[in-house]
Amino acid sequence: MSKIILVASGKGGAGKSTVSALLGQAFALKGHPTLVIELDSGLRSLDVALGVTENIVFDLGDIVRGSCDIRDAVIPCPFCEGLSLIAAAAKPAEISLDTLEKISSELAEDFKYIILDCPAGIGETLENAAKCAGLGIVVATPDPSSIRGARSTGALLASCGTPNRRLVIERCPQKAKNLAPIKNLDEIIDGAELQLLGVIWEDPMTRSAMDSGKALAFESPNYQTFRDLSERIRGKYIPLGFK
Numbered sequence: 686m687s688k689i690i691l692v693a694s695g696k697g698g699a700g701k702s703t704v705s706a707l708l709g710q711a712f713a714l715k716g717h718p719t720l721v722i723e724l725d726s727g728l729r730s731l732d733v734a735l736g737v738t739e740n741i742v743f744d745l746g747d748i749v750r751g752s753c754d755i756r757d758a759v760i761p762c763p764f765c766e767g768l769s770l771i772a773a774a775a776k777p778a779e780i781s782l783d784t785l786e787k788i789s790s791e792l793a794e795d796f797k798y799i800i801l802d803c804p805a806g807i808g809e810t811l812e813n814a815a816k817c818a819g820l821g822i823v824v825a826t827p828d829p830s831s832i833r834g835a836r837s838t839g840a841l842l843a844s845c846g847t848p849n850r851r852l853v854i855e856r857c858p859q860k861a862k863n864l865a866p867i868k869n870l871d872e873i874i875d876g877a878e879l880q881l882l883g884v885i886w887e888d889p890m891t892r893s894a895m896d897s898g899k900a901l902a903f904e905s906p907n908y909q910t911f912r913d914l915s916e917r918i919r920g921k922y923i924p925l926g927f928k
């Protein structure tokens with residue numbers, strides 16, 4: 686049975702797709718086959734990040750309409766063995782719980798992890814993802830509206846029954862003085878009312894990996910960060926270790 690992990694945020698642009706893509710790569714590199722499903726209908730981006738835009742024949746919309754077999758919409762990532770994508774539906778549509786359950790049961794033997802990259806905000810698709818996920822990762826950047834959005838999202842996940850909910854702080858400046866107006870990371874954790882799973886640094890190499898459809902450079906400060914994040918999810922004790 687695959688473990689289902691959803692990635693959500695209150696505010697758009699917080700870094701959900703980045704976390705989904707790079708966490709997926711970290712799992713796959715460790716030998717755990719992982720499927721990322723982009724639920725953001727009408728607003729695709731992960732096909733670019735995973736370098737599969739030219740390879741899309743069927744997407745999540747085709748699965749919803751029943752116009753392809755589920756497996757036909759699974760696209761392997763060309764630069765990361767063990768990682769695959771189901772691309773977002775081309776047109777806006779809510780994704781039902783029934784669709785998510787059908788996909789996860791059909792692919793239960795193929796993938797150790799299924800990562801659901803959710804649309805921004807709070808809506809039906811997020812609620813359905815929350816009902817089937819075992820872990821909800823809420824992404825927030827260090828800005829007050831993103832933190833407030835993370836708190837509402839965490840509360841929604843709790844009300845939908847997602848058993849484990851954690852915070853990932855994205856695009857964190859590498860110098861603490863650049864956090865302003867936030868004073869420190871505790872302020873983000875307290876504001877989001879979620880336990881911290883990891884901190885991703887603001888980093889041009891991370892942005893470039895997402896924009897170019899290539900693997901994250903080994904030299905990026907986030908390379909090890911995502912490996913640590915994946916190991917923490919697998920239950921290993923990895924100290925948070927930021928200064």
Ligand SMILES: Nc1ncnc2c1ncn2[C@@H]1O[C@H](COP(=O)(O)OP(=O)(O)OP(=O)(O)O)[C@@H](O)[C@H]1O
Binds near residue numbers: 697699856885
């Ligand atoms: N750690 C980072 N360092 C630098 N840039 C980043 C980082 N994380 C994300 N970005 C950039 O920020 C932008 C938004 O990230 P991303 O697309 O992952 O957000 P999102 O939450 O999925 O957005 P949406 O709500 O539109 O789906 C992208 O251009 C991405 O490359």
Ligand SMILES: [Mg+2]
Binds near residue numbers: 701702703802
């Ligand atoms: Mg996105």
